Amino acid sequence: xxxxxxxxxxxxxxxxxxxxxxxxxxxxxxxxxxxxxxxxxxxxxxxxxxxxxxxxxxxxxxxxxxxxxxxxxxxxxxxxxxxxxxxxxxxxxxxxxxxxxxxxxxxxxxxxxxxxxxxxxxxxxxxxxxxxxxxxxxxxxxxxxxxxxxxxxxxxxxxxxxxxxxxxxxxxxxxxxxxxxxxxxxxxxxxxxxxxxxxxxxxxxxxxxxxxxxxxxxxxxxxxxxxxxxxxxxxxxxxxxxxxxxxxxxxxxxxxxxxxxxxxxxxxxxxxxxxxxxxxxxxxxxxxxxxxxxxxxxxxxxxxxxxxxxxxxxxxxxxxxxxxxxxxxxxxxxxxxxxxxxxxxxxxxxxxxxxxxxxxxxxxxxxxxxxxxxxxxxxxxxxxxxxxxxxx
Ligand code: TGC
Ligand code: FAD
Numbered sequence: 001x002x003x004x005x006x007x008x009x010x011x012x013x014x015x016x017x018x019x020x021x022x023x024x025x026x027x028x029x030x031x032x033x034x035x036x037x038x039x040x041x042x043x044x045x046x047x048x049x050x051x052x053x054x055x056x057x058x059x060x061x062x063x064x065x066x067x068x069x070x071x072x073x074x075x076x077x078x079x080x081x082x083x084x085x086x087x088x089x090x091x092x093x094x095x096x097x098x099x100x101x102x103x104x105x106x107x108x109x110x111x112x113x114x115x116x117x118x119x120x121x122x123x124x125x126x127x128x129x130x131x132x133x134x135x136x137x138x139x140x141x142x143x144x145x146x147x148x149x150x151x152x153x154x155x156x157x158x159x160x161x162x163x164x165x166x167x168x169x170x171x172x173x174x175x176x177x178x179x180x181x182x183x184x185x186x187x188x189x190x191x192x193x194x195x196x197x198x199x200x201x202x203x204x205x206x207x208x209x210x211x212x213x214x215x216x217x218x219x220x221x222x223x224x225x226x227x228x229x230x231x232x233x234x235x236x237x238x239x240x241x242x243x244x245x246x247x248x249x250x251x252x253x254x255x256x257x258x259x260x261x262x263x264x265x266x267x268x269x270x271x272x273x274x275x276x277x278x279x280x281x282x283x284x285x286x287x288x289x290x291x292x293x294x295x296x297x298x299x300x301x302x303x304x305x306x307x308x309x310x311x312x313x314x315x316x317x318x319x320x321x322x323x324x325x326x327x328x329x330x331x332x333x334x335x336x337x338x339x340x341x342x343x344x345x346x347x348x349x350x351x352x353x354x355x356x357x358x359x360x361x362x363x364x365x366x367x368x369x370x371x372x373x374x375x376x377x378x379x380x381x382x383x384x385x386x387x388x389x390x391x392x
Pocket of ligand 2: 102135136137138139143144145146168169170171172213218366369370371372373374375376379390391392
């Protein structure tokens, strides 16, 4: 890949709304991405390998648990800093941002929010430092958009639980040290359990041949009579609302993250349009190419405004599931359209790994599907405005 020449687009002077801390966090993350992600990511994506060496760097910049209090090893930042961090990391690659989303919002968040003090002390500092990597098991082979139908289950055996079932499409499963797994008890109530790598009967086969998120590792979680100590059950919340609550936090991070991917595509296409000469002038001088660029910067600016306001609401504890869902849907759709247009603007060069656009575009095909598909998020907004669920 060419040198990372990224320049930030701030059409509506959003920087004026950010605090010094926000800008510091954003700029430090951007420098780290330029130094530690951009030079290597294309090769890792082409070879379908997770860049394991980035784990320590992610921990060092505070990307594991940005909003978890510092007494548990987190960075103790606000929600806008968390969002800006995800934006910068996804500007590098959606797969690297995925690792942060999973570790922070899908593993640390449930342990912090639904766990007891002993569980917090035992796991959170080691997750924040990257010593432990976690994954989140909700989706099953036959229950994706409809996780409430899950069949993974556990039985109370007196001194332990016995866990059986399987999860599919789990980010980071092949090398996780622990998994936060959602399963039904004998009454059919959903609970979260912490499953550890060394537990007998627990395996994590990798899913191969992905055309998307190639620098992120995905796999299954298989539970064959796994004995789970009773102290590994998350005691403070049960029911489908527990895993869905974690998704609120991860979807919020994605809404910011994909702005980074869109910015990178726009920035690359803008630079290319000024350098590439056809018919004796830069292609940026043709109206059809200007239309694409004008629409890109407009959509990025709208998404920035949407997420900034959402961040304010989240800081105040007022952001609703439906508001977060709208931002996730809108911003991923926006980023995917920008990636497709930017790819075309680079002509043949757009399909090569010399530029980041095609990788972003393929990554975003997963991002539009995971954490709730585009259509499921449309139905969440539909239900919110009509009061009528249309899921079944
Ligand atoms: P429904 O009846 O609507 O809700 C069941 C209960 O949950 C409550 N609830 C929530 N609570 C907290 N936060 C939320 N976001 C909540 N949404 C709903 C709800 O109030 C209800 O509570 P109660 O007390 O009345 O029981 O549930 P439903 O079965 O009709 O399903 C609704 C639907 C379709 C919206 C939901 O299930 C859904 O969001 N489906 C999409 C599934 C999804 O997003 N899966 C993501 C898996 S994880 C992942 O993809 C990680 S990618 C990782 C990476 O970044 O790499
Ligand atoms: P399905 O639910 O089968 O949906 C198929 C199609 O039907 C979609 O277009 C959907 O929108 C549509 N559809 C479904 N229901 C309705 C309806 N009621 N009305 C209208 N249309 C509908 N999950 C985890 O638990 N943990 C992870 O770490 C994780 N990481 C992932 C990483 C990757 C790379 C991918 C691709 C997925 C990951 N997932 C993870 C799973 C992800 O959340 C699911 O793929 C997603 O929720 C959709 O489920 P599904 O793939 O089974 O599709």
